[in-house]
Amino acid sequence: MDSRVKQGFTECYYVQSRTADLISYLESIWYKDRKKVLPMGFIDKYLDEKALSWWYQDDGHPKKDG
Numbered sequence: 001m002d003s004r005v006k007q008g009f010t011e012c013y014y015v016q017s018r019t020a021d022l023i024s025y026l027e028s029i030w031y032k033d034r035k036k037v038l039p040m041g042f043i044d045k046y047l048d049e050k051a052l053s054w055w056y057q058d059d060g061h062p063k064k065d066g
Contacts, residue, residue, distance in 0.1 A: 023054065030055065
């Protein structure tokens with residue numbers, strides 16, 4: 001802990017990533033009511049290694065209900 005924090009000396013950094021058009025498009029397909037869902041038609045037609053890795057790394061997992 002930096003002793004200067006108690007004296008009011010602090011720094012704050014804000015970092016924001018750019019959003020790729022492809023990621024925005026995938027989000028519009030994957031999220032319904034702020035819950036991530038992959039439609040089976042999309043999986044069959046488009047889910048390659050790159051798309052799967054983006055989905056999984058963004059809190060996705062192969063969950064089945066039932």
